[in-house]
Amino acid sequence: MLPDSPVRQRRTVEKTSPQRHTQRECSAFGKECSFPPDPPPILQRRCFAGARHAFVNSRRGNRRLLRAAQPRFSFPGSRLRRRASCACQEGAGRRAPRARLPLPGLHFHFLFRGRGGRRQRREGSLSKKMISLSIKWPLATMLFLPSSLLILLTVSTRSWCQSSDAMSPKASNGTPFPWEKMRLPEHIIPVHYDLLIHANLTTLTFEGTTEIEITASQPTSTIILHSHRLQISKATLKKRDGERLSAEPLTVLEYPAHEQIALLAPEPLVVGLPYVVVIDYAGHLSEHLQGFYKSTYRTKEGEVRVLASTHFEPTAARMAFPCFDEPAFKANFSVKIRREPRHLAISNMPLVKSVTVAEGLLEDHFAVTVKMSTYLVAFIISDFKSISKMTKSGVKVSIYAVPDKIHQADYALDTAVTLLEFYEDYFRIPYPLPKQDLAAIPDFESGAMENWGLTTYRESILLFDAEKSSASDKLGITMTVSHELAHQWFGNLVTMEWWNDLWLKEGFAKFMEFVSVSVTHPELKVGDYFLGKCFDVMELDALNSSHPVSTAVENPAQIREMFDEVSYKKGACILNMLRDYLSAEAFKSGVVRYLQKYSYKNTRNEDLWNSMASICPADDSQSMDGFCSRGPHSSSASHWRQEGLDVKTMMNTWTLQKGFPLITVTVRGKNVHVRQELYRKGPEDASETGYLWHVPLTFITSKSDSIQRFLLKTKTDVLILPEEVEWIKFNVGMNGYYIVHYEDDGWDSLTGLLTVAHTTISSNDRASLINNAFQLVSNGKLSIEKALDLTLYLKRETEIMPVFQGLNELIPMYKLMEKRDMNEVENQFKVEAFNEVNSYMLVCFCAGVGRRPHHCAFLIRLLSDLIDNQTWTDEGSVSQRMLRSQLLLLACVRKYQPCVQRAEAYFREWKDADGNLSLPSDVTLAVFAVGVQDPEGWDFLYRKYQSSLSSSEKNKIEFALSISQDKDKLQWLLEESFKGDVIKIQEFPHILGAIGRNPVGYPLAWQFLRENWDKLIQKFELGSASLTYMVIGTTSQFSTRARLEEVKEFFSSLKEKGSQLRCVQQTIETIGENIRWMDKNFEKIRVWLQSEKLELL
């Protein structure tokens, strides 16, 4: 899946699998545990989730959930974590909990047996903030713990390990429900589903019959599976008894809290025999955008038409048919859809035949799918039109869209064909289905979804209007199609075993967007944008409330929360780092090996690393027993030569630890001292010394532009250069997921280089210097003055990424200033000082075309040459066009008069022509942003919004409406878009976020979020990316203590309706950082601006 972008995301581990058996034995509390190296989902679920709850038993015995403690408890050494989980299970089953809490409240300890069976003890306690455990064990220690280590984890409360025993669940009819866990038992295995669905698009209901062929691996008379909001009328069990086929009724129990049902058979199922469960049920088409849901659209003539579509990932297949809704329960699916003749139905596989079952009722039969997970099943009933093409290998590719928009499908069709051909070649595995449909759905919450053979998209992310879509739309469509098609292999063919390893598919699909599109569409120069993804996620990953890429999750809300930037972007960035390290060819070989080995199966982290293990880095390396070593002629003074390369150990340091390293570089003559530590935005925390990464360092110097490489595996190390250098730049091209601090005069040398000859280093290197400098301001390593000095060279910059990065660093400074009302300012600063900064930073006082903007906002003055040089056309490369679009928008919003006047003239012309004038698409946003500030212009734009058939144009209008300075109009827009009528509900998160960033609108957005929270979590579920976007969008730019208290108070009052969300922790932490940042830097910025350094250039 691809979340929506805010700018504008039969079980294959067979029952004989030794890994599975080991887990089962452990969870049965008996045997000594010996786990494969990846976190075992079941044990994590039972124990680790239990454990983190147990941390917060207070002195008075109150049980308080402390979700934020969990990431810190994810020990960097995975081995220790596994053992802890395992022993916890043992404690639950056989051993009475026995340790007493020696300190009041929040304290714990471990007992464990070390080498030789000697019993040892470790203990720790929560900090007062209750957000972290003070104990940290150095990774270095843990990596060398003996494999026979057995930890006996003992605590003072039974809740540690017995959460499941504490309360027997009750079914909805009051009788005991026979299964207490969130995850399904493993002894019933679905093999094949026969689905019959009949939806009524008038009554908005559907009926269905699901027949599931199952086998049992142990005798049981209970079948547990998922079902959510379905009314089950009848369930029977068919079995073949010799020649005779018998059918027995099953008793149905429902347990809505876990979205499960239990089917009780009169007698136990016989192991190994095939059975078929038949369930008749009915349901309502969902009003929200998950499960089997209703979507509508308006034709050119104004008629409203209804269609029904599906979106199942991660846990909504159970809303359309009862099923074993976990990704490891793979099965084959035969889908039959009943429909009226005026509609058509599409599903994962091609149509085999249509039969008439009654007058005016047809039944479409689709071919049997390959073996796949439930979340990938899809079907759509609509009146869509389609266009098609064949790939070279004979796969039929079609685009489906509403009839009025099918003429916008050509670009997506050509792109999909090209990309499918690319992936077949790259992965060396043919696409296994005969067809690939791409459908544009009018109502769609996320960006797109990779259902096998039937990928689904937002209209704006698939349809390209040659007249109205902009350069960034084209880039977005190409990348999204690339993402979903990559999933056909990464995710669909090879699937993560459980959602804790979601990154295995999402990180990969995000990464493959860049790998594929850079080959298939070189003109888009996508390599330029990759590092932007890494900068984005580092903002989040620098917070204590971040989480490791691979993180234990259990319930649907936690699973939904995994669809975040860490899974997607950090996943992609660490894969890019690995590819840069291994070489593109070696990386590809590992990927191909992984896909071939695990086709139609499920995997964990370690399976990927094992596939890479005997693949060697580039140059002259050799493979030896799964390790690589560099030959004697290697150009770099690499540690690989001495110790070999262990991909798994290296990558575990990136996937099992949250955060990323800060590398501090000190040059002393020819010696380069390097040191690694965890990067945190805030002040250093003494308890965070245990982090250690295997960092593939790269660098260039003033004397050599050939890339030198060095794998840093220890806290500190020293490199020796052949000669002394004037400057050194680490993390070449920002291919590594780390930031770099240059001590002493290191930053001065680099600023000097940028000032006199910035093109000596690549544009990505320049962008990374800007990013790193401001990151270092946040954690106090570099002064704000030095970071601002470095940005001065942007006056001569013309490349998109350094300019964008400059904007990304400087605009948030503006935003923090804008969102302070004068009372707050008076409390914290001198009013004159604030006004002064305001005048320097926020407003343009300049007027008149051609007049130099001496008294204009700093940012505009910095970029004025570049802005003045922009043509108001659609000419140039995609990156030139995107740069133009952003610069003109910035200039017009910041009231740079030459821009405003030109945009006003364009808007007048466009309005006079009743919107029929064709504006250059890349300047449209700036034109609308100016036009909307006049009330009449606002109304005109809204009228055009209602009739526009171009989703690109609609997106631009939506954005423009949200940046109005008229509070009444903003309030009206919030209410109107929340209705989800003319403006679709899927657009609401964007609108709320845009108004939340608007200096006039942000109090309205924050108020709206609070007043409508209950309704919001109905429409966008807890943990969803949309909800996260709204929480962050409305609150994360606050920078005052009063606002921080407001935010804390509101979210803590929500209890189970939102207090526990990770995004809440993130925003609270971010506001705290903003306050600290403003306290520290405001006065310095004022003085720096007064110095008018820019004018001296």
Ligand SMILES: [Zn+2]
């Ligand atoms: Zn995806």
